[in-house]
Amino acid sequence: MTTSCQSSTHTQLASQLKQAKQAFYQMAKLTTCQKNDALALMAQLIDQNKHRWLEANLTDLQTNQTGIDASLLQRLKLDEGKIVQLVQGIEQVISLEDPCGKLLGKTELDAGLVLEKKSVPLGLIGIIFEARPDVMPQILSLILKSGNAVVFKGGTETKQSNQAFMDYVVKPLTQACDYLPQSWATLLESREEVQAMLQYHQYVDLVIPRGSNQLVQHIMANTRIPVLGHADGVCHLYVHPSASMAEAVNIAIDSKIQYPAACNALETLLVDKAIAPAFFSAFAPVAKAEGITLKACPHAMAYLPEAAPATEADWTTEYGDLTLAVKIVDSLEDAVNHINTFGSHHTDGILCNDAFVQALFLAMVDSASVFANCSTRFADGFRFGLGAEIGISTARTHARGPVGLEGLVSYKYQLVGNGQVVKDYVGTSPKSHFTHKIMV
């Protein structure tokens, strides 16, 4: 790519982003009714045009049938069943409370001078996702309900599907709802545009990458825009001596095998030395039957003769398959230290029957989701009851864990007075005094 070509990408993109940011200011004015009406029409348009969308998806599948694996092909593929679920998902988003305009606080600073803190849409959101074409209606429904604007780019594998969704759903929707600004949803076409978009922090307020670890790492390293997402999901369970054995085995197996490719699947099992012999004799045969490959610390090798020895690198590896690292720890504190040191602050749990130990674990583990006596696989926006999910965040600021509509809003302070000036409130004997009376 030549420099002149790059700068033409930049010029065109800058103008698109400027328009998209203007569209955000229009979106922020929409009423809940208008947003819900548009969502209902979106659901209707998806249903009416599903055959065109499926046809475009078929072209994508044919183009990509060689050179990619079966599981990716599965994610690429749309079918009537998935589309029914997507429409149901949009109906769920309609039923969720509007996240904007909530009164988060109210303080009377002085008579007639009242401060309100109100939730507002966040801004122009940049979303980069891979493979799955069904991500598009999920994203667009959340963006619309939260009153934001979006620029986004799907994977090249789903180019036809995404373009069809724009042509047969987003464009007619925008035309039919005259209150929707033209540029509320902008589909970028090339990787160069994404790369350039990451530089426009004056327009784009938040970037959400949904895809491989590499994609997320690349984006985090190449932008000053806040990024909402997660690169790794190295999740742990710690089996405390007070754990009930059958329950612990069942939860550990579910956490590992229920969907091993998910970011909330178990990667490292920490077993307290006091329970290790009993636990491993119950766990090892089930793990073997389920096809789990174990990688064990030297101490655990004594109980798991069929395991391979784990190296230091295993403690930070997200396998994403049926491999499981196993380590014997000396104590609760040892387990917590291991998790905080080697984990990805995503989802970590304890299996125990001791209220004090459980409370300590929940308090001391520094992760977005900390669990007791249930599967790590519950860490998910839908399962948490947040409605749809825009992503899962391992960042510490703004939004953490599974992120629904709440992660797409910010707030502003509104102060209404009747002529107050600051000079009356300062100095050694001020004319006026703050009351700071908290009202909400």
Added chain:
Amino acid sequence: MTTSCQSSTHTQLASQLKQAKQAFYQMAKLTTCQKNDALALMAQLIDQNKHRWLEANLTDLQTNQTGIDASLLQRLKLDEGKIVQLVQGIEQVISLEDPCGKLLGKTELDAGLVLEKKSVPLGLIGIIFEARPDVMPQILSLILKSGNAVVFKGGTETKQSNQAFMDYVVKPLTQACDYLPQSWATLLESREEVQAMLQYHQYVDLVIPRGSNQLVQHIMANTRIPVLGHADGVCHLYVHPSASMAEAVNIAIDSKIQYPAACNALETLLVDKAIAPAFFSAFAPVAKAEGITLKACPHAMAYLPEAAPATEADWTTEYGDLTLAVKIVDSLEDAVNHINTFGSHHTDGILCNDAFVQALFLAMVDSASVFANCSTRFADGFRFGLGAEIGISTARTHARGPVGLEGLVSYKYQLVGNGQVVKDYVGTSPKSHFTHKIMV
């Protein structure tokens, strides 16, 4: 500086930051009582050791008395009065509610499977500030109350004062309170260390720069760590035709002159064309009497013969002195567009007596603080009733506007079950169903 020297800075710093991050995990466990006890002792130590602190400050003043201007020297200087205020500030922080451990939400996902969303300390905070030595106790009291750990660096102008505060307040405090980890507050010594610190996103969770526009811009451009702060404060007032004239003049003057160097001082005054002749004839003589220099748009020049012509650059300039840009706008929408386009999203207000217009302005202006009929100078953590202020943020994510204790916390999800696994909740005829019953 040679490469080997740089890497020795890095090695030593990495180990300091690692210790500081460990200290954070200890801080996060402190009870409200422990934190308040430590704060009370901090106030006592400041009072007991004020003469040593004042002495060190005198050395700083003597070192810096040439080459810096009077206003900076004023900010450098500590005195007994300032110290009394600082002690009172700490007492106020003691009286504020603990921001950690709040129950932000509670949902029963199913019988015996309960999700709680709880506020938690944020992490290791990096703070870089210039000049004012009185920032140190303010920062440390907020950090302590919110259960975080801090690495910080003050300006070289206040080196002796800051070191004295560490030696006579922070060190004895940490020794006396055995529950405080050694490395909860780490003072960095050199600019090289700050530069290096910005690269350690695995340890530092948030950076707060407090100082010049250049300092903030430099930090924002040189780190992947989230930054809380503001580079610019280009604040506006819009005078609507319905405004009461005397009140409008009074508020505009206060917003400009009450403390012109502050980031919430008025920089651009937008006057509706329908009220321009009347407003300017009332405003111009007062502005002149107060020593305000006006820079006016061509249209406004007709009413302000003594003004200099404004250029495009004036609309984005933070003067920080008694200069004021003035522009005539056609309408509310024109004013809002000007503010959203040229402003810094800090603090912007309307002067009007029309409830509908006021509501539109408050909704449409995309700033952290939007005001009606009061001075922009009210945008301040203390005046908002937040207690002390760690900074003012013009970012859109996490914390916005004046930031008190709430901007120093995050949240985590805690899910407690009694053996639930995900496989029972999925498939065509699942054994279990989510109830998603919202309890808080």
